[in-house]
Amino acid sequence: MITIKNKVLALSLLTALGFMTSCSDFGNENVTPNAALTPVTSALLTEAITGVPPTTATGALLDGVAGRLTGLAPEPRLFAQYWSQTQYPENSLYSTTFADWSRYYAVTLEDLQTIINYNNDPATKAYVAQFGSNNNQLAIARILKAYIYWVTTDRWGDIPYFGALKQDTQVKYDSQQAIYADLFKELKEASAQFDGGAVFSGDIIYSGSVAKWKKFANSMRMLMALRLTKVDPATAKTEFTAAYADAGGYISANADNALVAYTDANQFRNPDNALFDGRDDYGVSDVLVNKLKDLSDPRLPVYAAPTTAGDYSGLPYGLNRNLLIQYTGANDFSRPGTKILAKTQPGYIITASQMLLAKAEAAVRGWITDDATAAYNAAIRASWEQYGVYDAAKFTAYTTSAKVAPTTADFLAKIGDQRWISLYPNGTEAWTEWRRTGYPDLKPTPYAVNESKQIPRRYGYPNTEPTLNTAAYNEAIGKLANGDKTSSRIWWDK
Structure with missing residues (x-):
């Protein structure tokens, strides 16, 4: 793991220069001799991970694997x-009707696809190999790329996949089912593609x-497999156990x-730090605070x-504006902790705690024979150590308490x-796991303004799709039970 600062200071410029080509009508007259004619694939990878640096002092990294839109939305x-x-x-009351995916496709996925294209092209693969062996880059x-597509399909459901990133507008x-099947394949093939090169x-x-x-x-394969527990339990077990037993580990x-x-540096800081830069729009919910208090959880x-x-x-979660004004005018409340909002707080993508809980679930389901x-x-210990709160005596007391120690009847709960506790502050993954499992037992706000009055189950498609990709959009929404609404459920959400 290395830091960002020295990798991407001129990233946007490098990316732009990398795509410059000559115009056949004018020969070489408009070719800048100092411009790179082939992308700097190492810079493209860094941009795909971080996103495009903001241009304002209070801006945040938005796209990319670690940008706000992926895990910290x-x-x-x-x-x-x-x-x-x-x-x-409004958003606490579920006013959301759609979300845009253009930054996934136009920035992150495009960067990753460009890396793939130039490492596969016989005309360019030798040149870009200076940034790492072709196989390791691929x-x-x-x-x-599989990770971003996974996040995207889990938010919207059916999405452009096989025909995407090919310069087509229509x-x-x-189907999400077909996408999942291909993502499993991609992850297996990609792991096998690594070589001993640079x-x-x-x-x-x-x-x-x-x-x-x-x-x-392998960890991603295991998490993806768990998504299928309700819609295709046989495939879920097969894919999970294959990844779990893989020699590469998890x-x-x-x-x-x-x-x-x-x-x-502001342009490469924790996106949550930017979110609170001169703003005070969010407090930690009473749902989370009360749960941590009830468990005497040292992560509070x-x-x-x-x-x-x-x-x-x-x-208090889900108050309407009038009640919210009354409450905040008369009461103080907790904001996110200083560690969570620190500029240098890491952006976690997949953690040991997350994977050990996946292992525990697989064992409860009888897929593996582990304890x-x-x-x-x-998993609890890994989370405590991740946040620097582990204490042996407190850990023993916590894990043996009736509120934490599982029984056969409530193990999955x-x-x-x-x-839910350990994933914080990754709301994207927490919301997705709640949709899959129903845990924790979250209740919708009584002041909901959406048509179902329930917690959203998906994002609506971008509002540009009905006009820019009409036929494909209409076909996709025809497969949704309630149309293009947040109450419609994606394939694995049963």
Whole structure:
């Protein structure tokens, strides 16, 4: 794992220069002799991970694997009830009707596809090999491309996939089932593609470590498999056990966590730091604060900041504007903790705690023979160590308490609760896992303004699709039970 700052300071310029080509009508007259005619693939990889640096002092990294839109988007955190809004509660009341995916396709996926294209093209592969062996570049790009497509399809459902990134404007939506099947294939093939050549120099997640990238790919396969527990349990078990047994291993220790180390430079800082730069739009919800208090969970002082009175008080979730104004005018409440909002707080993509809980769930389901309780306790410990709150005596008391120690009857529920707690502040993954499992037992706000009055189950398609990709859009929404609404469920959400 290496930092961002020195990798991308001139990234946008390098990317733009990389795509310059000569115009056949004018021969070589408009070719700049100092411009790069072939992309700097290491810079493209770094941009695909971080996103495009902001152009304003208070701006945030938005796109990319580690940008705000992937793991730290505010709306999913509201849906997962990690946070409450302080002033304008529309999104807490589920006013969302659609979301844009252009930054996924036009920036992150395009960067990764360009890396793939230039490493496959006989005319350019020798040149770009200076940034890492062709196979190592292809393997990492394919794994990260699969990750972004996974995040995207889990948000919207059917999306452009097989026909995307080919410069076509009319692209059909592929079924989520077909996309998942291809993602499993891509991850297996990409892991096998690594060779002993030079590492990919733009890798700011694992510094080109083949062993860690294989663990990432296997971990993603395991998490994807769990998504299918309700819609296709046979495939879920097959894919999970194959990834779990793979010789490459999976992320089971914090040393292997997939993360981006943000820096203290504004253009490469933690997106949550930028979110609170001169703003005060969110407080930690009473749902999360009360749960952590009830469990005497030592992560509370990390996740939330104390009030002026020195207490931890969650902001009531889902109040309408009038009630919210009344409450915030008369009460103090906890904002996210200083560690969560620190400029250099890492952006976690997949963690050991997350994977150990996946292992525990697989054991409870009988897919593997490992000790489910041991994996569950190890997951809690990994999360505590991740946030620097582990204490042996407190850990023993916590994991043996009736509110935390699982029984046969409530094992999946307690795994779900601990998954929700440990994933914080990654609202995207927490919301997705809640949709899959129903845990924790979240209740919609009574002031919901959406048509179903329930917590959203998906994003509506971008509002440009009906006019720019009409036929494909109409075909896709015809397959949704309630049309292009947030109440419609994606393929695996049963």
